[in-house]
Amino acid sequence: MKTRWIGTSWKMNKTSDEVAAFCQQILPALQGCPEWIQSFLIPPFPYVQQVGEALDSVDTLTGVQNICWAEQGAYTGEVSAKMAKDIGASLVEIGHSERRELFNESDHTVNLKVHAALEQGLMPLICVGDSLEEKRWGVSLESIVRQVKIALHGVSPEQLARVWIAYEPVWAIGEQGIPASAEEAESGLAAIRAGVRQCFGEACAEHTVLLYGGSVNPDNAAELLQQPNIDGLFIGRSAWQAEGYAQLLQIAASVDNEVACV
Ligand code: PGA
Numbered sequence: 133m134k135t136r137w138i139g140t141s142w143k144m145n146k147t148s149d150e151v152a153a154f155c156q157q158i159l160p161a162l163q164g165c166p167e168w169i170q171s172f173l174i175p176p177f178p179y180v181q182q183v184g185e186a187l188d189s190v191d192t193l194t195g196v197q198n199i200c201w202a203e204q205g206a207y208t209g210e211v212s213a214k215m216a217k218d219i220g221a222s223l224v225e226i227g228h229s230e231r232r233e234l235f236n237e238s239d240h241t242v243n244l245k246v247h248a249a250l251e252q253g254l255m256p257l258i259c260v261g262d263s264l265e266e267k268r269w270g271v272s273l274e275s276i277v278r279q280v281k282i283a284l285h286g287v288s289p290e291q292l293a294r295v296w297i298a299y300e301p302v303w304a305i306g307e308q309g310i311p312a313s314a315e316e317a318e319s320g321l322a323a324i325r326a327g328v329r330q331c332f333g334e335a336c337a338e339h340t341v342l343l344y345g346g347s348v349n350p351d352n353a354a355e356l357l358q359q360p361n362i363d364g365l366f367i368g369r370s371a372w373q374a375e376g377y378a379q380l381l382q383i384a385a386s387v388d389n390e391v392a393c394v
Pocket of ligand 1: 369
């Protein structure tokens with residue numbers, strides 16, 4: 133069976149009471165997941181440990197939404213990869229379009245953070261995406277492949293085995309987002325896999341974990357998961373309530389996994 137990665141980042145949402153309620157409500161769904169579904173949750177920093185402890189009995193990975201590229205020192209307000217690891221995170225989201233747009237994150241800092249994560253044994257979940265302008269200009273694929281190649285610059289083939297990449301078209305994310313069609317998502321991820329192949333060869337590219345994110349919901353999840361280059365889903369709003377996340381896990385469990393194999 134091919135592993136399916138199904139997870140969510142809460143962005144800057146929830147309080148500790150809401151986190152506790154979510155964890156309690158989602159537990160039965162996580163316990164009932166087939167072992168080939170890898171669930172993951174990316175809460176805001178203050179709740180990473182709480183989520184890890186509440187879901188200790190199930191095989192769910194927890195992550196953080198950002199790290200600093202530096203190891204330690206005079207970086208007020210920042211959190212290092214080592215600190216994230218220390219509070220139980222096993223993955224780190226890097227380069228989400230909100231970070232790129234609102235906090236001036238560049239392809240270069242994304243690359244620095246990927247290295248910082250890998251050095252501390254965190255798995256980087258690298259987010260790349262094309263803007264609406266790039267889509268209109270017909271340069272979406274060039275743009276996302278460029279972002280991927282810079283993010284992975286200097287990464288070894290051994291390290292690549294611990295990297296996840298999410299294609300999240302900027303035009304598909306959030307309230308105003310228009311979900312990508314399954315074909316659009318697949319063509320973006322096929323281009324990303326081809327870019328990884330160019331840099332690391334066929335064997336590495338074949339095993340790289342590729343996710344789609346951007347207005348994933350119960351109506352489009354199954355079709356997205358049936359695309360050959362989509363290994364999993366990175367979900368926002370639709371999985372912020374336990375009921376929604378449980379529904380998406382159930383959909384993933386019901387997709388014909390053999391058909392979906394690359
Ligand atoms: P959305 O968010 O599913 O709410 O569009 C996706 C994301 O930002 O990763």
